[in-house]
Amino acid sequence: MSTKDPLVIFDTTLRDGEQSPGASMTREEKVRIATMLDKMNVDVIEAGFAIASHGDFEAIKSVAKVVKNSTVCSLARALKGDIEQAGAAVAPAASGRIHTFIATSPIHMKYKLQMQPDQVLEQAVMAIKMARNLCGDVEFSCEDASRSEFDFMCRIIESAIDAGAGTINLPDTVGYGEPVEYGEMFSRLMNHIPNADKAVFSTHCHNDLGLAVANSLSAVMHGARQIECTINGLGERAGNASLEEVVMAVKTRHDLMPVSTRIDTRHIVPTSRLVSSITGFPVQPNKAIVGANAFAHESGIHQDGVLKHRETYEIMSAESVGWSTNKLVLGKHSGRAAVKVRFEELGIKFEDKDQFNAAFSRFKDLADKKHEIFDEDLQALVSETQPQAVAEIYKLKHLEIVTKTGATPKASIVINVYSGASSAEAYGSGPVDATFKAIEHIVSSGADLKLYSVNAITQGTDSQGDVTVRLEKGSHIVNGVGADTDIVVASAKAYLQALNLLASSDQRAHPQHEGV
C-alpha cells in the first residue's frame, strides 16, 4: 500500500484533445480510445462536450455505457441547457461527472462574457447547484485561472465548493503560466480559502510556451491532486500536458513528489499509437516516452553502458511503458480463435460477427503479403475495418500504377460506387497524386486535401504503410485511414474512407463547434 496521496489522472483526449484542428473523432473511435484508457486505469475520462453536437452527445453516452472502471465526464458551460445535456450524456455511466466552467479573468469577463464579476460568480453557483441535482460528482473550472485576480478567485472558489463542487480546476487556458508562479497560485489559494480542504484541486495546462508538463508538476508539488492531460499531448493549439509524460515523471521522480497514480503504464504506448492512428497526428520520433527513439541508444558509449548496466543511461524501462508489446504474435497459419483472442488482448471488441469476419479476412490478406504480423498491424487493420460501420459508398476494386524514371506517373483505378463500378485514369506529380486525381475524376467531391501522412507501422521494408488522409468540405473535416504493404493502395483506401465519411449521414462539423 502506498502512503502517498492519490493523484487523479483526468484524461481529456476525447474533449480538449479533439479540439485540435482536424482531430475530430467518430463515436466508434471515441469508444475505442476510451476502452484503452479504462484498461489503463485512467481515473476520469472526459469524453466530450455534450451540448456541442448531437454526435458528441451520443459519443459520450456510448463511452459511458462501455467504460467499466473510470469515471466518465462531460464538459458543460455554466448554462442550464449545457448542464442538462451533460447530465443526460453521463447518466448511463457507472460513475459520471459533470465538468462546468466559466471564465474568471478580467479580460475574458469584460470582452468575452461581457459580465461583471458578481454575475459570473452567481452563474457559476447556479450551474454547480443544478449539476449537483443531476450528478453527485461535479467539477468546476475557472477558465483562464492563471490570468485571474487572486481575490476574485478566492471568492468564487469558496462559493463553488459551498455549492457542491468536489473538484476545483485552475486551467492555464492560454499557456501563459510559468512553473513557479503557477505552482504558487495553488498553494496560496489552498491556504487562503477556508473550505479548500473539501475539494480536490486540479491542473489543466496548455503548452503554448512548452511548459504544460512542468506547470502541471509544479502544481502537484504545491498541493494539486488531479492532473488534466491528454495522450500524446494532443489539444487546442500547442496541446495539453501529455499524460505519458506527467505519469512517468511522477513515477520516476517519486522521491520528489508525494503522490502516486493508479495508471497501468504498460498500456501507454499502444494507446499512444491508437490515438495517433485515429487522429492522423504522427508522434515525433524524439517525443518523450512514446517517440520511436525514446529508448534508442545510438552512441557507442551509451550502448556499451546500457549493455553493462541498463540504468547507466535509462531512467525507466521501455517495457514499463508498453514497448514490449511490439512482439511477433501471429502469422499466415494462425486461426480465427487465436486472432480473436489477440484482438481482445489489445482491447479491440467487435460489435458483431460480420465486423470480426471483415477484420479476419483482411488479416488473412495481409498475412499472405507479410510473414510477421505485429500488434500494430492488427490495430491498423481495425482502424480500417471499424469505421466501415459508416456506409461504404466508395470501395477500391482495382488500382494500377505506371511509374518510371523521367516519366509522369499514371494511375488507372476502378472503384465501386454504390453497387456499380466506375473507372478513371489520371497523371500526377507522383503515384499518390495520380491516384487521388483519378479518384476525383470519378467522385468530384469538391473536398480539399488538408493532410496526407504516411507512417511505417512496424520496421522493415515489408512493413505496412499507415496512411491518413484529412479532407475538408465546408465545415466538415474527416480523417480517413488505410493500411497496406503497398503505400499507394493504402493511400487510395484512406482517401476513399475519407470520402465515405464525408458522404455518410454520420458526417458532422467539428463536434465541439457545431452547436456552441
Ligand code: KIV
Ligand atoms: O483550457 C481550458 O480552460 C479548458 C477548460 C474548458 C477546462 O479546456
Ligand code: ZN
Ligand atoms: Zn483546455
